[in-house]
Amino acid sequence: MEKIYTSLGLMSGTSMDGVDASIISSDGEKQYESIFNEYFEYDGDLYRDLVNLRNKINSANDIILNSKLINDIERKITLFHAKICNKIINKNVNEIDLVGFHGQTIFHDANQKISKQLGDGSLLSNLLKKDVVYNFRANDIANGGQGAPLAPIFHNLLINKAHMKLPVCVLNIGGIANITIIISDKKEDLKSQDIGPGNCLLDEWVRKHTNNRFDDGGKAASVGKIDKTILNQAIENFDNIKIGDNLSFDIKDFDLSFVRGLSYENGLSTLTKFTSEIIYQSITNITKIYQNEKINILVCGGGRKNLTLIENIRKKLPNNITLSLIDDFNINGDFVESQAFAYLAIRSLLKKPISFTNTTNVKKSCTGGDLVKNY
Numbered sequence: 001m002e003k004i005y006t007s008l009g010l011m012s013g014t015s016m017d018g019v020d021a022s023i024i025s026s027d028g029e030k031q032y033e034s035i036f037n038e039y040f041e042y043d044g045d046l047y048r049d050l051v052n053l054r055n056k057i058n059s060a061n062d063i064i065l066n067s068k069l070i071n072d073i074e075r076k077i078t079l080f081h082a083k084i085c086n087k088i089i090n091k092n093v094n095e096i097d098l099v100g101f102h103g104q105t106i107f108h109d110a111n112q113k114i115s116k117q118l119g120d121g122s123l124l125s126n127l128l129k130k131d132v133v134y135n136f137r138a139n140d141i142a143n144g145g146q147g148a149p150l151a152p153i154f155h156n157l158l159i160n161k162a163h164m165k166l167p168v169c170v171l172n173i174g175g176i177a178n179i180t181i182i183i184s185d186k187k188e189d190l191k192s193q194d195i196g197p198g199n200c201l202l203d204e205w206v207r208k209h210t211n212n213r214f215d216d217g218g219k220a221a222s223v224g225k226i227d228k229t230i231l232n233q234a235i236e237n238f239d240n241i242k243i244g245d246n247l248s249f250d251i252k253d254f255d256l257s258f259v260r261g262l263s264y265e266n267g268l269s270t271l272t273k274f275t276s277e278i279i280y281q282s283i284t285n286i287t288k289i290y291q292n293e294k295i296n297i298l299v300c301g302g303g304r305k306n307l308t309l310i311e312n313i314r315k316k317l318p319n320n321i322t323l324s325l326i327d328d329f330n331i332n333g334d335f336v337e338s339q340a341f342a343y344l345a346i347r348s349l350l351k352k353p354i355s356f357t358n359t360t361n362v363k364k365s366c367t368g369g370d371l372v373k374n375y
Helices: 044-056 060-065 067-091 121-128 138-142 152-161 200-209 216-223 228-241 264-290 307-314 336-349
Strands: 005-012 018-026 032-041 098-109 114-118 131-134 168-173 176-182 191-197 295-300 321-325 370-372
Touching: 005 067, 005 336, 018 067, 018 336, 032 067, 032 152, 032 336, 044 067, 044 098, 060 067, 060 098, 060 114, 067 098, 067 114, 067 121, 098 121, 098 336, 114 138, 121 131, 121 370, 131 336, 152 168, 152 176, 152 336, 168 264, 168 336, 176 264, 191 264, 200 264, 216 264, 216 307, 228 264, 264 295, 264 307, 307 321
Parallel strands: 005 098, 098 131, 168 295, 295 321
Antiparallel strands: 005 018, 018 032, 098 114, 131 370, 168 176, 176 191
16 A cells, blocks of 8 residues: 655745645545645735735846845745744644645746746755655756646546546636646546636736725626727737647736726726636637537636636536536635645655646656755
């Protein structure tokens, strides 16, 4: 029997509002149990530091020019992670074998083979006195992959463990939206890709116009009026951007300029409709060869709580596709990604592949993550 590891996964998404933390036990294959999930919000200063830093980083050269600032904030980020990890470790009876540390993405450009996550794995290992796996994307990128998305292998585990009738899609709506299609229990059959903006444009618009960080429940978007001329032009422009073999995006690939001049509610309604149209188009494209089969799409991530966005997507889908919240299947939709990185850490430790040719465009199935033991 394979050894069962207890792993703590840490995920901070492109919304940059805090850290999702999860403890799972798993053998890195089919054995898996969720033990603990909690969200830890960044304080206001750290959140502002991150947003300001990301606004400065628009190219590889900007990473060099801002290296001192990056190092300073990376230390703050790591100390924040260490603080919450110690809280978690102290109140959980399970001995943690290792930590999967995603870090905070501030720049991603697969074409330039750059994906920059803030997070000092060596310092975190020293502070926690634990083995830490971090830098998950580098090996995939070095082998011709896009470096993301990396959660599909965990999506595969969740769906097959639930014994759902296949095919099933997992739609993760974070800052960026990505989709995984599962047609069997074979990892090599997995297909996934980033599909465009998720919450990133909506959150940025809300931050620019209010003191809030997001549109709670999609309420503001529900009362605005969609500008159809602007919407159609934006969709056409996006279709031109995505021509090519890109399977991953950065939030810098999208901007708000097309809704400039609209009122807060009208701009948000138009952005929400734009986002839903991109997601809908991607769903229909990735599922078109299964049009004669019933397909369940399970939505996870913060975007599933935006009721306006979800309803916009749902009402356009063909009859053979059902859109459900992943929570309806006894899976906590807030912590899929943090659990995924706990699982990926175990696979990394065991030298098992974490990315595949049809998930990141990597040339062949690929291991990933750097293991550090600095204590």
